[in-house]
Amino acid sequence: MKSLEDLKKMREAALNKVQMREGGKDYRVVVGMATCGIAAGARPVLNRLVEETAANDYNCVVTQTGCIGMCIYEPIVEVFGKEGEHTTYIHVDPDKAARILEEHIKNGHVIEEYTVDAAVNGGK
Amino acid sequence: MMPDLATHLLEIIQNSIAAGARNVCIRVLESIVSNTIVMEVEDDGRGMSEETVRSVTDPFTTSRTTRKVGLGTSFLKGLTDACDGSLSIESELGKGTTVTAKVRRDHIDLPGMGDFGEMIMICIQGAEECDIRFEYGVDENRFLFDTAEVKEMLEGVSIAEPEILIWIRGYINEGIERVKEIGL
Ligand SMILES: Nc1ncnc2c1ncn2[C@@H]1O[C@H](COP(=O)(O)OP(=O)(O)OP(=O)(O)O)[C@@H](O)[C@H]1O
Ligand SMILES: [Mg+2]
Helix, strand or coil: CCCCCHHHHHHHHHHHHHHHCCCCCCEEEEEECCHHHHHHCHHHHHHHHHHHHHHHCCCEEEEEECCCCCHHHCCCEEEECCCCCEEEECCCCHHHHHHHHHHHHHCCCCCHHHEHHHHHHHCC | CCCEHHHHHHHHHHHHHHCCCCEEEEEEEEECCCCEEEEEEEECCCCCCHHHHHHCCCCCCCCCCCCCCCCHHHHHHHHHHHCCCEEEEEEECCCEEEEEEEEECCCCCCCECCCHHHHHHHHHHHCCCCEEEEEEEECCEEEEEEHHHHHHHHCCCCCCCHHHHHHHHHHHHHHHHHHHHHHC
16 A cells, blocks of 8 residues: 655655756657647546656656647647757557657657658648 | 546646646545535636636637637536536636536446546646645545645655656555445
8 A cells, every 4th residue: 555655765766866867858748738638538648658758767758738729630749859859749649659759759760650740741 | 528527627627727726626525325426626726707707618718829619618517417417616816716516426427437546647747836635535535635745755856757646646546446445
């Protein structure tokens, strides 16, 4: 059974990790969590992003944003890099989310087929 | 569209956070005795005018600029209408808002409870600086969770660290299970 006392140990572990890691994280992974996103399934996507980031200590912070203004493409995950580069992944599900972390955050490769650009260009 | 009660509530809490709340209290109170579930979200955000309150369950009310209809509250109204319930919104500009939804517990159209631990985890993740209290009850049995307590234990470490968030999700869901077991 979990108790609030567990947090003491977790706190120490987290402090050690922060010391080992110099500077901030290289990537920001942002999930659209407005009603349109949630209704489209953003909730399990965010959940998976948090789980995978914790399990693999990926070099990113996961955050949320409101409606991105492209409701038909939700769930949307945006990845921002250190140099301001920016990728928009659309119709993301939990498994795609895990792949985005592994390919993009860990290996540095954009998964073109999941991006909004692929959808727009493929549609014309 | 909204698969479970936790997702409905998440919507309402997101509105509180969007309204700049520093404190949000969430209550999910089941009563087997009176065959009801009451879900309540109380915030100290910017509040709404009377006119906004009146129109808020109408999907054409939104302060969004990205699209013309707001969906969150009208979905909840749909749920309470469908499940022999009621929805009340009390709000005062500059003070805060309380949204209370009541439904019949054994209504055939009532969706499942969903994952409240995950719901709170997502709220904390999206609004680290906001203090969130969560209360779950079945009749007189209670489980209480308060981010202020957790933040105090963590001094210097962010409550939004992914490991901490996952722990919180598990802690809350264990607490809910315990209350349910006593209730039986
Ligand atoms: N807790 C609250 N405090 C202050 N204003 C609120 C609150 N809840 C709702 N509102 C107001 O009511 C409007 C309608 O809310 P609703 O959730 O239906 O739509 P939305 O939040 O604008 O868009 P969506 O939920 O679809 O992303 C909001 O835009 C906001 O102005
Ligand atoms: Mg809303």
